[in-house]
Amino acid sequence: MEIEAINPYRFKANNEINAEFILAVFFCSKIETFNRKLLYFFYFTNHISHNTLKFDADVYTDEYLLGVIFKSTENQKILPKKVLRELTGLKDRGTFNKYFNAHLQNLGLQNRRVFTFSESYMILKFWQDEPKGNSFEAFSKGEIAKRFTNGDYERLDLLMTNGIVSYSEYINYDYIKPSDLNKLLTAYSELKVINSSFESKIKYGYLELYSLLFILKKYNTSIKSLLKKEASCLFDS
Numbered sequence: 530m531e532i533e534a535i536n537p538y539r540f541k542a543n544n545e546i547n548a549e550f551i552l553a554v555f556f557c558s559k560i561e562t563f564n565r566k567l568l569y570f571f572y573f574t575n576h577i578s579h580n581t582l583k584f585d586a587d588v589y590t591d592e593y594l595l596g597v598i599f600k601s602t603e604n605q606k607i608l609p610k611k612v613l614r615e616l617t618g619l620k621d622r623g624t625f626n627k628y629f630n631a632h633l634q635n636l637g638l639q640n641r642r643v644f645t646f647s648e649s650y651m652i653l654k655f656w657q658d659e660p661k662g663n664s665f666e667a668f669s670k671g672e673i674a675k676r677f678t679n680g681d682y683e684r685l686d687l688l689m690t691n692g693i694v695s696y697s698e699y700i701n702y703d704y705i706k707p708s709d710l711n712k713l714l715t716a717y718s719e720l721k722v723i724n725s726s727f728e729s730k731i732k733y734g735y736l737e738l739y740s741l742l743f744i745l746k747k748y749n750t751s752i753k754s755l756l757k758k759e760a761s762c763l764f765d766s
Contacts, residue, residue, distance in 0.1 A: 564589050567740055571597055574747070591660060591736045598743045599647040606643040607746055613649060616738075617656055618666035619704070628667075628706070629656075646739055653735075657707040661734035667704035673713075677720045688717055 560566045568588055571577045576597055577588065587593045610625075619625040632655045633639040638648060657665050670685060678684045689705070690696045693712050714720055 562589075563737065563740075564591070564594060567594055567736070570744075576601055591734070594736055595650070595739060598739050599645075599650070602646045602743065602746065604645065606641075606645055608644045608646060608649045608742070610642050610644070613644075613652065616653070616665045624704075628702070628704070646742065650735065650739070655708070657711075659707070659711050660736075663707060663711075663734070664732050665707065665738075667706065668710055669704055673705055673710065676722055688713060688720075692716065 558566050560569065568577070568582065571594070572579070572582045581588060585593075613629075614620050614622065614625045617625065617628075619628060629652065630639065632652065633641075636648070636651055638644065638652070641648075644652065653665065657663060670682065674680050674682050674685045678688075686699070689709070690699050693709055693716065
């Protein structure tokens with residue numbers, strides 16, 4: 530008899546298990562790193578084998594763990610465009626389309642209202658290119674000026690149009706993409722936080738985001754739960 534057949538720690542998920550209970554157990558674990566917690570969760574729920582857990586050194590990387598999620602939900606249209614609008618802070622449909630239509634067309638997803646996890650990942654990477662611990666929400670120019678240039682809009686305009694975005698793009702958009710803010714802070718490392726009054730923006734990385742979505746989906750909890758701050762704050766950094 531193989532040991533795995535009588536392993537008492539393995540179980541199969543069923544619809545009677547409450548997602549909030551799983552999340553509570555998950556985050557109260559004494560295991561320190563998020564990736565290791567998630568790895569054992571995948572093992573317990575039969576998404577990876579014991580040999581993979583024990584011998585594969587790559588299993589601890591974000592890329593591997595995201596791959597497990599995407600493979601497990603392959604071809605399943607799960608994430609509504611409305612959730613993407615909420616995540617990015619562009620709740621108005623017209624505003625969201627203004628920023629994302631060209632990118633959705635490049636991906637061949639312009640006519641879709643619901644996406645697979647891997648499709649939504651490709652969509653969001655255009656918006657937020659930093660994989661760990663950053664906000665997905667759009668920043669107004671006022672927020673950025675208040676935080677980094679002491680309210681000096683002219684200096685912000687000069688910095689943003691000096692190789693970060695084109696002048697025409699900058700003046701025609703009210704919000705700054707998180708990915709463009711990342712470029713700004715990389716190009717001008719001397720910029721320091723002057724005012725942190727909007728630090729309340731929820732921050733999490735792609736692995737944390739899709740882990741939460743995956744658990745909610747697995748235990749038949751509405752994806753709309755993601756939009757509740759109580760759930761999102763599990764990953765607040």
